[in-house]
Amino acid sequence: MKEHKVFNKDLSQKNIEEITKSIHSFDAIEGGFGSRNFIKNITVKGIEMNIKSFKIPNLVNKIAYKFFRKSKARRSFEYGNKLLSLGVNTPKPIAYFENTKLFTFYSSYYISEQYHNELTYRELINDHDYPGFEDILRAFTRFTFLLHEKGINFLDHSPGNTLIKKVGDEYEFYLVDLNRMKFQTMSFEERMKNFAKLSPKDVMLDIMCDEYAKLYPSKTKEEITTTMYFYSHKFSTYYVRQETFKKKYYFWRKK
Numbered sequence: 001m002k003e004h005k006v007f008n009k010d011l012s013q014k015n016i017e018e019i020t021k022s023i024h025s026f027d028a029i030e031g032g033f034g035s036r037n038f039i040k041n042i043t044v045k046g047i048e049m050n051i052k053s054f055k056i057p058n059l060v061n062k063i064a065y066k067f068f069r070k071s072k073a074r075r076s077f078e079y080g081n082k083l084l085s086l087g088v089n090t091p092k093p094i095a096y097f098e099n100t101k102l103f104t105f106y107s108s109y110y111i112s113e114q115y116h117n118e119l120t121y122r123e124l125i126n127d128h129d130y131p132g133f134e135d136i137l138r139a140f141t142r143f144t145f146l147l148h149e150k151g152i153n154f155l156d157h158s159p160g161n162t163l164i165k166k167v168g169d170e171y172e173f174y175l176v177d178l179n180r181m182k183f184q185t186m187s188f189e190e191r192m193k194n195f196a197k198l199s200p201k202d203v204m205l206d207i208m209c210d211e212y213a214k215l216y217p218s219k220t221k222e223e224i225t226t227t228m229y230f231y232s233h234k235f236s237t238y239y240v241r242q243e244t245f246k247k248k249y250y251f252w253r254k255k
Contacts, residue, residue: 001106006077007095016095018044023097023109026053041114048114049094052076056107065105071098072179073108079178080112086150089174091115091163115174117163125159125199134207136164139171141211148191155180158197188219192227196235205232 005023007016022029022042029051032040038053054072057065065071070078073096080093092113099106124130124137140162147154154161156177163174186194195208209228213221 002100004098004100005095006074008081008093011094012045015044015047019049019095019111022051023111026051026109050091050112050114052110052112054108054110057105059104062104062106065108066100066103071096071105071108073098073110075179075181076110076112076177079181082183083152083175083178086152088147088150088152089172090178091174091176115163116165117174118165120160120164121162121198122159124204125201128203132166136171137204137207138211140164140173141208142215143173144194144208145212145215148186148194151183151185153182153184153186153190153194155182156197157194159199188216189227191216192224193231195228196231198232200232200236205229 005020007019011019019042022044026040029040029042032038034052036055040051040053042049042051052073056062077093077096080090083090084092090112094111094113096111097109099108119130119136121140124133127133130136143162144157154175156179161175161177163176165172165174195205198208199205205228206225209221209225212228213219213224216224
């Protein structure tokens with residue numbers, strides 16, 4: 001097995017050694033959460049960190065990641081640094097590790113600083129009475145507009161992937177789960193499609209449409225509302241069909 005590792009330049013040699021030890025003993029670290037990917041927390045010289053262990057890919061992807069595509073860990077690291085350079089918050093990238101065999105990719109890890117948030121977008125979906133509900137949603141829409149203006153197409157712009165924290169009278173937003181992202185000039189359709197995975201609830205869509213219309217004068221509020229609703233409902237329909245299929249599939253497998 002061959003190991004490839006990359007660290008941000010501001011780390012001390014001691015920290016690099018401690019992080020490397022943690023990766024090598026990842027299975028022995030207590031705690032953690034996740035199913036497809038697994039996350040564990042460590043502290044190195046007083047710095048809290050997350051280690052994200054990506055699921056070992058299937059054979060086709062093992063070959064693809066070995067020869068043709070960047071690993072999820074590498075993309076997370078590089079995209080995280082790119083976001084920070086563009087003035088967009090994300091937990092600070094620290095390092096990534098890749099393990100490969102002669103002809104195939106095997107495993108990878110992404111390490112970033114721990115960020116202590118107060119909520120994610122998901123809490124707003126589940127609780128419309130959450131304190132500051134509308135203010136947070138409007139601020140989140142402005143944040144998304146900022147991403148679009150900077151040419152950041154966050155393909156996993158979904159309820160759990162933006163961490164939110166109130167600082168004074170303002171809200172800070174931090175992107176996580178970074179491995180699916182494009183940096184490009186975004187068309188109107190791409191901008192509206194980027195909201196599709198967030199919420200199927202009309203009350204939330206109405207607020208986001210209203211706020212986005214204030215920021216994007218080249219389209220009317222009606223055009224924004226119609227298009228955002230279209231992509232949101234399209235994704236919701238697809239998601240329900242997928243979940244129904246999965247339930248039937250796993251039910252058959254258990255039999």
